[in-house]
Amino acid sequence: MTMHCTMDDLLALQAGEASVWARRHVEDCAACRAELDGLYQRVAQLKALPALRPPRDRWSIVRDAARVERVHRRRTWGAWGLAAAAAVAGVLLVPWFGQNGALHAELSQAKQQSATLEDQLGRYDVHGRVLSGRTAARVAELEDRIAVIDGDLARKGGAKAQARDADLIELWQQRVDLMRQLVNVRVTRARYVGL
């Protein structure tokens, strides 16, 4: 009885992983060569099947979810900033309110500026505008840098008072500077979607 290639053998031949026996057999056996050709044709026909298109547009659902995701991210980010601010304020205001008035005023001013910019950004309609690729990358970079500063502020809140103050002012000033850049990028370099 003549042995022929099984489907496993044919698939292995197609993948270039067949046994020596299968490779030799398919050279000599016309029936198995025809089967192998049939396999190649089926795969080619599968690849050539027409693309099936979605019957309904699901973009609006995805878009709404994207908006929720965006708001969630901003809230998380804002919560970090608020937590950092609360930690810093709690530590600074209690022990030596009158001892270093100038330092305190400088710190308060930086925090106030940051809050104002945060508020300005919060009122800005993110979804009604488009960004160029470069601008979008710049926005992402600025947001990441602000998030890093917020993390630093939260950590510095627990440090010793003397070592803490100068660092805190510097961090808050850096935050204000980055927030200004972010507002500038968001408000002046983005443009409304002209659809």
Next chain:
Amino acid sequence: MTVALAVPDVLVARAQAGDEAALEALFRAFETPVYNLARRMLRNAEDAEDVLQETFLEVVKSIRHYRGEGYLWGWIRRIAATKALMRIRRDHVRATEPLGEEPGKTGMHVGANIDLERAFEQLTDTSRAVVWLHDVEGYTHEEIGELMGKSVSFSKSQLARAHARLRRELGGSEGAHA
């Protein structure tokens, strides 16, 4: 089907920054290949639509973490294939149909002239998924086994059984090759 894979980096960067127009552009670029993949793997068109939606919800949520390893279509396709396979597993559990069993369409005679598309539809969900992922999308048996939580030999045997069945239903002679 061949997918136009080239997506400008700048578009990805904008999508990563949450730009809605860029996210929509990605959705428009990939909605058909994602739906087609899901529809070929799943029996039900509505399930495929759900997979399309779930895939892009995941894309929106995770694209910030996409670092450009591999091409974007590969990343999105993997999400879509995983979602479709999850649905197949869920449906198998509900129907208590073991993986790899022939579909419950006994008595349906498939003539010699049936076209490939109809014959393909007759395969089990699992077989169809393996055939599509391997033969059309170019996944290896190792990758399919990993996606399905099965072994490499499972993927290979599913493919062999599926092709034997396709061959029979497309009118090939019954013989030692089946």
